[in-house]
Amino acid sequence: xxRLLGVALGVLTAIGGFLDIGDLVTNxxxxxxxxxxxxxxxxxxxxxxxxxxxxxGRVAAVSGRATFEIIRERLGPRAAGANLAASFLIxxxxxxxxVGGIALALQLASSVEPRxxxxxxxxxxxxVLWRVKFSIMxxxxxxxxxxxxxxxxxxxxxxxxxxxxxxQAMTLAPTSTETWPTYWYYAIALxxxxxxxYEVFFFxxxxxxxxxxxxxxxxxxxxxLIGFPFGGVLSIAIAACAAVVFLPQAIEVDSxxxxxxxxxxxxxxxxxxxxxxxxVAATFGAALETxxxxxxxxxxxxxxxxxxxxxxxxxxxxxxTMIVALLIGVAILMTSVDPVKVTEFSVVFSxxxxxxxxxxxxxxxxDPEYMGKHVNGRATNALAMVYLVIILVxxxxxxxxxxxxxxxx
Amino acid sequence: xTYAQDPPQAGRVLDARLHLLxxxxxxxxxxxxxxxxxxxxxxxxxxxxxxxxxxxxxSLLTGPVxxxxxxxxxxxSSRLERIRWSHxxxxxxxxxxxxxxxxxxxxxxxxxxxxxxxxxxxGGRHDPE
Amino acid sequence: xxxxxRVAGPAAAAVAVAxxxxxxxxxxxxxxxxxxxxxxxxxxxxxxxxxxxxxDLLVRHRAxxxxxxxxxxxxxxxxDSSTFALMTALPGDPAAIDLRxxxxxxxxxAAAAVAxxxxxxxxxxTSPARTAGVVGSLDDSADALDExxxxxxxx
Numbered sequence: 001x002x003r004l005l006g007v008a009l010g011v012l013t014a015i016g017g018f019l020d021i022g023d024l025v026t027n028x029x030x031x032x033x034x035x036x037x038x039x040x041x042x043x044x045x046x047x048x049x050x051x052x053x054x055x056x057g058r059v060a061a062v063s064g065r066a067t068f069e070i071i072r073e074r075l076g077p078r079a080a081g082a083n084l085a086a087s088f089l090i091x092x093x094x095x096x097x098x099v100g101g102i103a104l105a106l107q108l109a110s111s112v113e114p115r116x117x118x119x120x121x122x123x124x125x126x127x128v129l130w131r132v133k134f135s136i137m138x139x140x141x142x143x144x145x146x147x148x149x150x151x152x153x154x155x156x157x158x159x160x161x162x163x164x165x166x167x168q169a170m171t172l173a174p175t176s177t178e179t180w181p182t183y184w185y186y187a188i189a190l191x192x193x194x195x196x197x198y199e200v201f202f203f204x205x206x207x208x209x210x211x212x213x214x215x216x217x218x219x220x221x222x223x224x225l226i227g228f229p230f231g232g233v234l235s236i237a238i239a240a241c242a243a244v245v246f247l248p249q250a251i252e253v254d255s256x257x258x259x260x261x262x263x264x265x266x267x268x269x270x271x272x273x274x275x276x277x278x279x280v281a282a283t284f285g286a287a288l289e290t291x292x293x294x295x296x297x298x299x300x301x302x303x304x305x306x307x308x309x310x311x312x313x314x315x316x317x318x319x320x321t322m323i324v325a326l327l328i329g330v331a332i333l334m335t336s337v338d339p340v341k342v343t344e345f346s347v348v349f350s351x352x353x354x355x356x357x358x359x360x361x362x363x364x365x366x367d368p369e370y371m372g373k374h375v376n377g378r379a380t381n382a383l384a385m386v387y388l389v390i391i392l393v394x395x396x397x398x399x400x401x402x403x404x405x406x407x408x409x
Numbered sequence: 410x411t412y413a414q415d416p417p418q419a420g421r422v423l424d425a426r427l428h429l430l431x432x433x434x435x436x437x438x439x440x441x442x443x444x445x446x447x448x449x450x451x452x453x454x455x456x457x458x459x460x461x462x463x464x465x466x467x468s469l470l471t472g473p474v475x476x477x478x479x480x481x482x483x484x485x486s487s488r489l490e491r492i493r494w495s496h497x498x499x500x501x502x503x504x505x506x507x508x509x510x511x512x513x514x515x516x517x518x519x520x521x522x523x524x525x526x527x528x529x530x531x532g533g534r535h536d537p538e
Numbered sequence: 539x540x541x542x543x544r545v546a547g548p549a550a551a552a553v554a555v556a557x558x559x560x561x562x563x564x565x566x567x568x569x570x571x572x573x574x575x576x577x578x579x580x581x582x583x584x585x586x587x588x589x590x591x592x593x594d595l596l597v598r599h600r601a602x603x604x605x606x607x608x609x610x611x612x613x614x615x616x617x618d619s620s621t622f623a624l625m626t627a628l629p630g631d632p633a634a635i636d637l638r639x640x641x642x643x644x645x646x647x648a649a650a651a652v653a654x655x656x657x658x659x660x661x662x663x664t665s666p667a668r669t670a671g672v673v674g675s676l677d678d679s680a681d682a683l684d685e686x687x688x689x690x691x692x693x
Contacts, residue, residue: 255612264601303444312533316523
């Protein structure tokens with residue numbers, strides 16, 4: 001019974017933890033402009049993140065070494081250093097977007113301008129990093145984030161024409177008012193949002209934090225393989241809500257306040273309150289994960305003592321890194337930059353950096369010195385190679401498409 | 410400059426580049442100390458020593474020496490942060506020392522950050538709850 | 539066959555260059571000239587539609603005042619950038635200049651309507667007449683923007 005509860009908890013946390021500000025914004029924007037014609041990208045992205053998240057979890061559980069330690073050891077200081085610089089920058093950009101997301105969600109609840117919420121949100125994130133145990137932090141934000149299931153409920157209550165939605169999902173082409181380059185640009189953004197690289201750093205380091213061993217691999221696989229697809233379903237539900245309410249009226253989504261309107265339309269004030277709580281939890285959880293990831297990557301590259309299972313004084317530089325990353329995020333947000341814009345850029349830059357993260361993991365997962373008999377099977381490797389090609393194409397196409405479409409405008 | 414010669418160690422043959430460079434260094438309690446940024450070898454690299462001796466690995470290096478591996482160059486010997494090879498107890502997927510990291514000069518940055526910044530923030534010395 | 543292929547290469551390149559050139563020169567003829575105007579008016583229409591949805595939710599007690607207030611504030615930002623885009627556009631011919639004037643007027647009226655709606659959202663007591671007025675002027679702005687949009691497309 002206790003074991004079953006443990007499994008259920010892991011799966012539920014994975015669902016709640018899947019969504020972050022990038023998924024929320026990108027899916028709503030895409031839904032309002034392209035209907036469900038890009039839903040297939042979410043499916044592709046979810047399969048990819050499942051594949052690589054369970055791979056990195058397995059590497060960490062079996063070898064006891066986290067991703068960036070191994071990247072440095074296998075690639076040497078130069079290549080790994082370049083990788084670190086890119087990953088760290090994108091991590092901070094994503095962290096900025098998440099803290100901005102918390103502030104925007106709190107604005108929805110209070111009408112107080114987000115710039116006043118930013119320091120409060122960052123301080124709260126820091127406090128949790130400073131004092132709260134890893135498992136509690138993970139479970140609470142994951143479970144509360146599960147309330148975003150209200151998007152799926154709202155979709156049913158909106159009573160859409162399901163045939164029409166299915167028709168949209170089957171039409172793999174832009175709507176009449178959009179062009180092919182923008183279609184592909186948003187495809188890459190959605191892909192980047194689903195496969196955000198910080199998930200992998202977080203997942204592998206989390207396995208070390210929770211002292212996983214080879215026998216925990218099964219549980220982790222279950223969490224990922226059930227939890228993430230459900231998270232993907234929620235992503236599509238967000239896009240579908242936008243497609244049902246906004247697409248017919250030609251409303252362009254560019255703010256968080258619009259994203260919650262379909263939920264209010266379907267479920268009234270109660271649903272609205274639930275969705276705001278869900279967004280705060282999802283962005284807060286992701287802010288924790290990205291702050292930790294910035295600490296993890298730098299500490300693992302340089303071999304510092306790291307981890308939330310240690311007291312802050314026993315991982316001093318690790319904690320200092322997270323504090324600095326948060327301060328940079330706050331500083332960026334205090335320039336009154338629109339957090340939604342930061343989010344849109346962060347998901348595209350994530351897509352650009354994907355090969356940097358995923359290639360080394362694949363290499364290490366095939367290394368018998370680390371993995372023993374737990375090296376990748378043939379099927380996993382075959383699928384991983386397919387994804388490597390997709391990731392590479394997306395990464396190379398992202399910047400030309402960004403320029404050609406004026407970042408999707 | 411003189412080094413106390415470490416007693417010859419019995420056992421396995423190590424490829425310094427493969428098994429030591431860029432590996433995680435842990436102390437006796439498994440606390441991470443650093444990544445091994447470079448090695449200090451006494452005697453000649455590669456060429457046979459004219460006196461007929463072997464090259465001897467004396468220290469693991471850390472700190473600013475990483476910069477020279479990224480950008481080239483060579484730091485002055487006085488600026489190297491050394492961890493004596495004689496402290497090493499085991500070489501596996503990570504390299505383990507037989508002593509506490511606290512005792513090493515090379516961990517001064519961590520100690521400085523702890524004593525001057527992190528340790529001064531309330532709650533920093535307690536376990537997370 | 540080879541001949542056709544040989545000719546097709548340079549021809550395609552010439553077309554590509556020509557289309558690039560017309561893009562970069564912008565504002566020259568027909569729909570190209572009014573494209574920025576159309577985009578700005580579409581963004582304004584989207585803002586007004588969002589405001590209508592938000593105020594309607596408040597009228598029907600389906601959304602809290604804080605959410606509607608934030609939504610309207612965000613749309614005021616959108617209208618602001620629409621106005622900026624319209625004012626900095628360089629319409630080529632006299633007809634487009636007139637259209638631009640109409641568009642600026644329609645967006646300004648819409649901004650006033652949304653700003654008024656936001657004031658209504660934040661006022662403690664509102665009469666049914668006041669509510670009707672707010673909803674009515676949003677509807678009027680939506681219609682006005684539709685008209686301008688149609689005129690731009692027709693030009």
